[in-house]
Amino acid sequence: GAVVSQHPSRVICKSGTSVKIECRSLDFQATTMFWYRQFPKQSLMLMATSNEGSKATYEQGVEKDKFLINHASLTLSTLTVTSAHPEDSSFYICSARDPATSGNTIYFGEGSWLTVV
Amino acid sequence: SQELEQSPQSLIVQEGKNLTINCTSSKTLYGLYWYKQKYGEGLIFLMMLQKGGEEKSHEKITAKLDEKKQQSSLHITASQPSHAGIYLCGADMGFNAGGTSYGKLTFGQGTILTVHP
Numbered sequence: 001g002a003v004v005s006q007h008p009s010r011v012i013c014k015s016g017t018s019v020k021i022e023c024r025s026l027d028f029q030a031t032t033m034f035w036y037r038q039f040p041k042q043s044l045m046l047m048a049t050s051n052e053g054s055k056a057t058y059e060q061g062v063e064k065d066k067f068l069i070n071h072a073s074l075t076l077s078t079l080t081v082t083s084a085h086p087e088d089s090s091f092y093i094c095s096a097r098d099p100a101t102s103g104n105t106i107y108f109g110e111g112s113w114l115t116v117v
Numbered sequence: 118s119q120e121l122e123q124s125p126q127s128l129i130v131q132e133g134k135n136l137t138i139n140c141t142s143s144k145t146l147y148g149l150y151w152y153k154q155k156y157g158e159g160l161i162f163l164m165m166l167q168k169g170g171e172e173k174s175h176e177k178i179t180a181k182l183d184e185k186k187q188q189s190s191l192h193i194t195a196s197q198p199s200h201a202g203i204y205l206c207g208a209d210m211g212f213n214a215g216g217t218s219y220g221k222l223t224f225g226q227g228t229i230l231t232v233h234p
Binding site for chain 1: 157159224225
């Protein structure tokens with residue numbers, strides 16, 4: 001079964017509103033989680049590193065005020081897309097490393113489709 | 118920055134045929150992950166390779182990392198329609214002093230595999 005879970009899997013929101021996506025590690029604690037964005041027929045692009053108890057680290061070109069990340073517990077990170085616009089419509093996916101696995105296996109969530117209308 | 122090049126970009130095979138997908142890095146690989154993705158869904162972890170010359174197998178899928186740790190291949194034997202999907206290789210972007218992965222990956226552009234029954 002899934003070890004990293006995202007919610008919601010699909011969300012539609014109106015332009016100008018904010019939407020929150022949750023990423024949970026189910027069987028392990030993750031001090032660090034990662035958020036990626038995937039455009040249609042393209043690969044994953046790392047957006048930011050979510051750090052439990054501290055500020056997220058954003059990749060170059062990613063607006064931190066638009067994509068708010070909160071990692072309030074060792075099993076939950078949230079990505080909030082603020083003042084969403086149609087160009088924010090995309091597939092967002094998170095990952096976490098399970099330190100208990102051999103080789104530090106990195107697991108991904110099921111992804112969340114965001115459509116801004 | 119590390120760049121991964123996957124080839125081929127797409128592949129169409131008849132059921133029962135063997136196939137190979139390659140992943141070449143511009144820098145030495147310290148952790149190479151293979152994932153499978155159905156479009157619009159999460160990434161399914163396949164295998165992780167770290168050591169030069171390492172080879173791992175799971176069911177009909179074998180992944181290898183070359184001795185120089187700059188190239189990896191994924192080989193599927195006797196392909197089935199269930200193997201269809203997008204195959205992504207991801208390179209670990211670094212380890213801390215203790216040898217623990219940060220968990221942050223950079224991805225190749227993906228290989229779209231179609232298996233005709």
